[in-house]
Amino acid sequence: MRLTSKDLGFVGVGRMGANMARHLSETGFRITAVFDPNADAAQALAGELGARVCTSLAEVSRLAQTILTVVTDDKAQLQIFSNRKDNLLKAAQGRTFINCATVAPATHEKVAKLCESAGAASLEACMASSITQARTGTLYLMCGGEKRVFLKVRPVLEALSDHGKLLRLIGGTGRAAQVKALVNMVMNINTAGLAEGLALGEALGLDLTMLREVFSQTGAASRVLVTDGEDMVNRDHSCFFSGAHAAKDSAIPLTLAKTQKLRLPLAEATLAQFQRMVAAGLGALDKSGIAELTFRGRGPATLKTKRKAATRPAPARSKGR
Amino acid sequence: MRLTSKDLGFVGVGRMGANMARHLSETGFRITAVFDPNADAAQALAGELGARVCTSLAEVSRLAQTILTVVTDDKAQLQIFSNRKDNLLKAAQGRTFINCATVAPATHEKVAKLCESAGAASLEACMASSITQARTGTLYLMCGGEKRVFLKVRPVLEALSDHGKLLRLIGGTGRAAQVKALVNMVMNINTAGLAEGLALGEALGLDLTMLREVFSQTGAASRVLVTDGEDMVNRDHSCFFSGAHAAKDSAIPLTLAKTQKLRLPLAEATLAQFQRMVAAGLGALDKSGIAELTFRGRGPATLKTKRKAATRPAPARSKGR
Numbered sequence: 001m002r003l004t005s006k007d008l009g010f011v012g013v014g015r016m017g018a019n020m021a022r023h024l025s026e027t028g029f030r031i032t033a034v035f036d037p038n039a040d041a042a043q044a045l046a047g048e049l050g051a052r053v054c055t056s057l058a059e060v061s062r063l064a065q066t067i068l069t070v071v072t073d074d075k076a077q078l079q080i081f082s083n084r085k086d087n088l089l090k091a092a093q094g095r096t097f098i099n100c101a102t103v104a105p106a107t108h109e110k111v112a113k114l115c116e117s118a119g120a121a122s123l124e125a126c127m128a129s130s131i132t133q134a135r136t137g138t139l140y141l142m143c144g145g146e147k148r149v150f151l152k153v154r155p156v157l158e159a160l161s162d163h164g165k166l167l168r169l170i171g172g173t174g175r176a177a178q179v180k181a182l183v184n185m186v187m188n189i190n191t192a193g194l195a196e197g198l199a200l201g202e203a204l205g206l207d208l209t210m211l212r213e214v215f216s217q218t219g220a221a222s223r224v225l226v227t228d229g230e231d232m233v234n235r236d237h238s239c240f241f242s243g244a245h246a247a248k249d250s251a252i253p254l255t256l257a258k259t260q261k262l263r264l265p266l267a268e269a270t271l272a273q274f275q276r277m278v279a280a281g282l283g284a285l286d287k288s289g290i291a292e293l294t295f296r297g298r299g300p301a302t303l304k305t306k307r308k309a310a311t312r313p314a315p316a317r318s319k320g321r
Numbered sequence: 322m323r324l325t326s327k328d329l330g331f332v333g334v335g336r337m338g339a340n341m342a343r344h345l346s347e348t349g350f351r352i353t354a355v356f357d358p359n360a361d362a363a364q365a366l367a368g369e370l371g372a373r374v375c376t377s378l379a380e381v382s383r384l385a386q387t388i389l390t391v392v393t394d395d396k397a398q399l400q401i402f403s404n405r406k407d408n409l410l411k412a413a414q415g416r417t418f419i420n421c422a423t424v425a426p427a428t429h430e431k432v433a434k435l436c437e438s439a440g441a442a443s444l445e446a447c448m449a450s451s452i453t454q455a456r457t458g459t460l461y462l463m464c465g466g467e468k469r470v471f472l473k474v475r476p477v478l479e480a481l482s483d484h485g486k487l488l489r490l491i492g493g494t495g496r497a498a499q500v501k502a503l504v505n506m507v508m509n510i511n512t513a514g515l516a517e518g519l520a521l522g523e524a525l526g527l528d529l530t531m532l533r534e535v536f537s538q539t540g541a542a543s544r545v546l547v548t549d550g551e552d553m554v555n556r557d558h559s560c561f562f563s564g565a566h567a568a569k570d571s572a573i574p575l576t577l578a579k580t581q582k583l584r585l586p587l588a589e590a591t592l593a594q595f596q597r598m599v600a601a602g603l604g605a606l607d608k609s610g611i612a613e614l615t616f617r618g619r620g621p622a623t624l625k626t627k628r629k630a631a632t633r634p635a636p637a638r639s640k641g642r
Contacts, residue, residue: 128539140538166538170531178525179535186518187540189587193510196585197503200574203581204499210491214500217461217487218449219508222543253521260524262617264517266510269590296583 008156009033009064011057011080011088013045015239016100016127017070019134020160025049027137027159033063057083058090061120066096066153068125073248074103081114089118096153097122102184102245104252105174108144112173121149124173125157126180129166130240138162143169144176181256184249185267190224191246191287192270198232199294208233232291235303237282243290244283247274329477330354330385332378332401332409334366336560337421337448338391340455341481346370348458348480354384378404379411382441387417387474389446394569395424402435410439417474418443423505423566425573426495429465433494442470445494446478447501450487451561459483464490465497502577505570506588511545512567513591513611519553520615529554553612556624558603564611565604568595 008029010021013036021031031051036042046053054060057080060067071077080088097115099122108124115122123145133139141161143150150169158164170176201211212229215221250271257264273290281300282289292298327350331342334357342352352372357363367374375381378401381388392398398420401409418436420443429445436443444466454460462482464471471490479485491497522532533550536542552558571592578585594611602621603610613619
């Protein structure tokens with residue numbers, strides 16, 4: 001089979017990966033290969049898009065010219081490129097990997113070196129948006145890596161980022177991941193802070209619709225007020241970006257800060273909050289679920305009842321970051 | 322002298338009070354009385370607006386129908402209504418006091434009772450905006466008190482809040498102060514968090530103009546990013562809302578939280594940061610000066626040199642909250 005630059009593979013087809021694949025498929029690309037440890041997810045998406053379900057990572061690299069990886073964490077990101085038994089680099093000469101997971105800058109650097117040794121190229125493409133944006137190709141995409149690699153896969157990146165309007169080449173390998181870590185750090189601080197403000201308002205008996213309106217008109221305004229404020233009040237924690245992810249992502253900048261000998265008390269308090277959320281068994285909820293820790297009379301026990309009552313379909317609305 | 326509802330007095334003519342008086346004077350009100358412990362400030366403003374400089378608080382109440390108080394803290398707010406030697410209530414029958422300071426809800430309640438006993442009325446009018454908005458009459462104004470009092474002084478309030486577009490009657494006495502406390506709590510958390518994000522970006526060698534642009538497009542976006550982000554980078558801490566005020570205001574919601582038995586870790590970490598800022602001798606800087614604690618190689622010693630170099634005129638730009 002002769003591959004073209006339109007032939008794309010996907011490793012990791014969870015909420016984000018699957019919707020990116022759907023959008024690329026609609027805009028002239030061919031999804032030739034799909035891999036996911038969750039075989040059902042891989043099978044379903046492959047059937048939908050006419051792709052091959054791969055049983056090995058090596059097979060993905062055989063079947064696609066450009067491979068997008070959308071995995072969950074640093075460990076998974078390293079594993080798919082270096083696992084002895086099976087990895088993406090067994091026969092990857094000339095392939096380009098676009099790595100979309102939020103992982104530490106150092107992980108991107110390791111992956112870049114592994115790819116180079118295998119005659120392949122890699123680019124980090126950090127996404128500062130969520131599921132709806134993945135589905136509609138309007139991701140804010142921050143890239144890190146060599147410019148020639150960026151230019152090579154630019155059509156793919158542009159298709160995902162509103163015709164390139166939301167596409168940025170931040171710098172060399174690891175740079176985009178640094179920026180992404182900072183974005184999530186500030187976002188998570190603002191989220192944890194908002195959950196405290198609304199919780200205290202509720203405890204004081206204030207009308208929370210009024211309070212959110214006042215916040216939106218004043219120095220308390222923020223993007224997370226728009227995306228998460230109402231959900232915190234309504235306890236609607238349908239997952240767009242999980243508390244577990246927030247806990248993981250909050251740790252990355254603190255590791256960077258340590259190497260720079262900086263103390264970041266707000267970031268530390270935020271990490272502790274999201275870790276508490278995970279420890280309370282609420283890690284699978286959306287990050288808005290942090291409000292379960294701050295509102296009086298809330299928490300896992302009270303949420304269970306609510307969850308049973310609420311059997312809604314999967315969310316279709318936007319909750320962009 | 323026969324007083325009309327157009328005759329206004331001002332107690333406290335610092336940056337906020339003086340500019341509110343200027344705007345009201347321009348829009349058809351008469352500033353008849355001005356009082357400030359800083360006699361020079363009172364004299365200058367009175368000269369400008371053709372008002373009388375009062376040497377006692379009792380005199381202010383004699384010379385004005387409606388008196389706006391714009392003092393610095395809870396102690397001052399209570400003092401002007403209850404100091405034995407001299408206060409606003411000595412002969413205040415029929416007068417209305419509009420209290421604009423950011424103080425604890427309980428302070429407004431005490432003042433309201435004192436006024437009632439003296440045959441006067443009071444209204445809290447909490448301002449969620451800054452100096453430029455005071456000057457142009459575009460303050461976001463949150464009021465608490467009895468509706469009949471609110472209606473009585475509505476023309477004054479409307480003149481200050483973009484023809485009433487930014488005017489809200491939040492609820493009874495103390496309610497607006499609660500909302501204001503929450504606004505400042507969330508604003509200060511976002512400010513302290515932003516200072517950490519930019520500081521880490523700087524330490525990593527990232528281009529901070531790029532970083533601010535990315536923040537503005539993502540979940541890290543906030544009002545304080547717009548009002549304080551660039552100032553943090555440029556170390557331009559011309560004071561609109563001081564670090565000392567932020568420290569004071571950050572304490573109010575924590576007192577409320579304690580009575581409600583709520584734990585607010587982010588608000589606590591933020592209070593500690595602004596207290597550190599004050600302890601470092603930086604309390605007179607704008608709240609953006611919190612960045613002096615987080616950026617590497619900054620702090621009071623390095624700032625002194627910079628301050629000497631920068632001898633600019635008073636700021637004229639907007640830094641609305």
